[in-house]
Amino acid sequence: MVKDSTGDQQGKEGIKMKVRNSGDAQQDGTQEAPAGGHGKETVGATQGKFPNLMAYILLGLFVLLTIIFVVGMLKFKQMSSEIKDLKDDVTKQLAKMKHDLSTEIRNGHAQLLRGQTQINNNITMLSGDVGNARxxxxxxxxxxxxxxxxxxDQTRKSHSDFWTELAEMKDNCQPRFECPDQWTLFSQKCYYFSPNTDDWSSSQRFCSSKMANLVVIDTMEEQGYLKQELKAIRHWIGLNESNIEGDWVWVDGTDYATTQQFWSAGEPRDIGNYEECAGLRSDGKWAVYSCSQKLNFICERVVSCHFK
Structure with a gap:
């Protein structure tokens, strides 16, 4: 009996424990239910706030893009203005450079024309000077x-007078032939060999002042004598070309064509626009020289006639 009572007690206590556990379980379920409802409210609130956040973000992006666009437009307008100013400045600079270059070209052309005119004037002046000189x-x-x-002509007349006078003296007296000082006697003629030089005309004037002429060579003997006395120095003789080309005349009128001639090889030659006169070379041969050239000269005159 005792065992049954103990068993009953244990059974009762077991039932009590189950009831207690069951109550506790219900109490726990009652308590969990409010907790589950609060979670649902939190999720719903979170889901309601997300669209609003996206709208703010999109609005912010739109405002940012608008600001960027406006700033870009302002920058573009500013850059367009600067580009226009730069273009206007470059255009002005190019126009100024073109104007300056055109001015320089015109000035250079004017200077060139002035220089060309000056050159033409100088050429004209020089041509006039050359014409005057000619x-x-x-x-x-x-x-x-x-x-x-x-x-x-004067020499021929003087020479004719001398010979006439000599002929008269031969008829009237028996002469003794003598030559002045510094003159040499050869074959009844007196010869003067000048120590100085002069042109042909001046030499003939000197001889005329001494009652003589530049020497007239008409014989081989006279040519040989003069060659011997030359001492390798060139001398004028009394032969020159007349106004007619190639017409040679002796100062005393002696016929050139009928006298012996002792020209050097290649003579007489043409020496251009110069007056042509004859002279003895250093070897005694005849040669043509310009009459203005200065040479020694030989004067020839008749001997003086003295009574014995």
């Missing part, structure tokens, strides 16, 4: 020709 030269040559002709 005229003066021709006039001088004509004067020289006239002077030579006059001297030749």
């Amino acid at each position: 005229t003066e030269l021709n006039w001088g040559q004509a004067q020289v020709k006239n002077e030579i002709t006059r001297l030749a």
Whole structure:
């Protein structure tokens, strides 16, 4: 009996424990239910706030893009203005450079024209000077020709008078032939060999002042004597070309064509626009020289006639 009572007690206590556990379980279920409802409210609130956040973000992005666009437009407008100013400045600079270059080209062209005009004027002036010089030269040559002709005529007359006088003296007296000082006697003629040089006309004038002429060579003997006395020095003789080309005349009128001639090889030659006169080379041969050239000269005159 005792065992049954103990068993009953244990059974009762077991039932009590189950009831207690069951109550506790219900109490726990009652308590959990409010907790589950609060979670659902939290999730719903979170889901309601997310669309609003996206709208704010999109609105912010739109505002940011608008600001960027406006700033970009302002920058573009500013850059366009600067580009326009730069373009205007470059255009002005190019226009100024074009104007300056055109001005320099015009000035250079004007200077070139002035220089060309000056050169043309100088050429014209020089041409006039050359023409005047040519005229003066021709006039001088004509004067020289006239002077030579006059001297030749005077010399021929003087020489004729000398020979006439000598013929008269031979008829009237028995002469003794003598030559002045510094003259040498050869074959009844007196010869003067000048120590100084002069042109042909001046040499003939000197001889005329001594009652003589430049030497007239008409024999082989006379040519040989003069060659011996030359001492290798060139001398004028009394032979020159007349106004006619190639016409040679002796100062005393002796016929050139009928006298012996002792020209050097290649002579007489043409020496251009110069007056041509004859002279003895250093070897005694005849040669053509310009009449204005200065050479020694030989004067020839008849001997003096004295009564014995």
